[in-house]
Amino acid sequence: MEEEQVIRTDLCSSGKEKPQADQLEFGRIFTDHMFLMDFTDDKGWHDPRIVPYEPLSIDPSAMVFHYGQSVFEGMKAYRTPDEDAQLFRPQRNFKRMNHSNSRLCIPPIDEAFALKALKQLIGLEKDWIPEAEGTSLYIRPFIISTEPYLGVSPSSHYKFIIILSPVGAYYKEGINPVKIAVEHEYVRTVKGGTGEAKTGGNYAASLKAQELAEDGIAQVLWLDGVDRKYIEEVGSMNVFFKIDGKVVTPALNGSILEGVTRNSVIQLLKYWNVPVEERRLSLEEVVTAHKDGKLEEAFGAGTAAVISPISQLVRGDKHLEINQGKTGTIAKRLYDTLTGIQYGKIQDPFDWIEKVEDVQQETLKASS
CATH class of the missing domain: 3.30.470.10 (Aminotransferase class 4, branched-chain amino acid transferase, N-terminal domain)
Structure with missing residues (x-):
């Protein structure tokens, strides 16, 4: 215009x-x-x-x-x-x-x-x-x-x-960790496709895997569409893992949606001087970290839930319990801080908030 x-x-x-x-x-x-x-x-x-x-x-x-x-x-x-x-x-x-x-x-x-x-x-x-x-x-x-x-x-x-x-x-009884199943048969999208765009077809293509997930599974963990071994997203959220003191999230690669909450989480972690990395992350690295006792937390990040802690990764008949199934300290701090800023209860150091002025219906009627 x-x-x-x-x-x-x-x-x-x-x-x-x-x-x-x-x-x-x-x-x-x-x-x-x-x-x-x-x-x-x-x-x-x-x-x-x-x-x-x-x-x-x-x-x-x-x-x-x-x-x-x-x-x-x-x-x-x-x-x-x-x-x-x-x-x-x-x-x-x-x-x-x-x-x-x-x-x-x-x-x-x-x-x-x-x-x-x-x-x-x-x-x-x-x-x-x-x-x-x-x-x-x-x-x-x-x-x-x-x-x-x-x-x-x-x-x-x-x-x-x-x-x-x-x-x-979203959480009627407080922030609640959920079980996630690793998806091996279906893929969400691939680099060069529409994964980095927010378009309806991406979500339609994801429904089958969720429908087939067993009872008690909240979402599926999507792997890349080529090698089927690198982590991309969890359900319709970006995903983070705290491994040996560092928070790691899959790097944007052309098939991952750049979430607003994802960006906010990364900014907050850097603000708190918490080590955070955006890089390629394989499922095997996460499994090995769990085996070695270095997988400390995992959580999804998105608009609806803000932060969704992951209690277990389900891989076939194997259940990888994370942080004894409890919400981790980083996930809880992120949730409390983001929602505190969103609802105007704590200070916004990043200028993220946009105020909305009241609109009087009489004024609108006059301009109709």
Whole structure:
């Protein structure tokens, strides 16, 4: 966009009843409004608007249904003790969305304008941010290809949409270590594929392994798609191992998604002078470290859970228990610090927080 456009607003006539904290499930309930913007080759991105949340009307031949040209992001808005609303590093999410756009041949969005639109939407829907401990407002920006055409080529029409969903605490009884199964048959993606982009096809391809995992297994540990021996991700999260005093995470290699939480964890560890390495890490190195008593902790890192400690690695009939199945000190410190910053309970030394101003509905009606 060469010049910033005005965000048109169309408010719903009556709001939905807001759920109680104990009724919240992830991604089941949505707020009263959503943001939309359209793209066509002749106009570029245009007609930004906030409208009532409702079903989309899309042609059955829209290319997203047939060739999967889509990207999405995930982040949260948090309510502080002072009743303010704030975001955690949203600029990085929109920057990553443009990285995904490039890989999927989707035209880039204006990141600053997208953040402005998000703030306006959240400012309008602030009352939807739940107040109970550990709850938040999940944010799902996404782009889909909408051109009605069955030819295999990049679409010329797109929709950029942001929807909001109040969500409960990921850990209802405190941070909880989980069992992880090492996946040997299926792969998530390979270098040169779409692994470093946040696109729906990556997640569809991961479902089979999770479906086949035995009871009690929370997620699967993905190995690389070529040698089948180097660790990449755990479920839909980045993964970290503390080995002999050093925290090690797989280096970004073209098939691993660059997580915002991953980046934040690395920055915090360096800030605390905890040794941290980004490098290629084999499963056998982890198994050997466990055998030698040097595998001290393991945990996943992502938006939904923030930090998810790993209690066991299940490899066939072998169960590698980590830290006696308990949450490690580094994982707990990271979780407490990240959530403390996100909810405005502790100081933010990195300037990660983005405040959201209240939006009065009367002001929006005047600008509609």
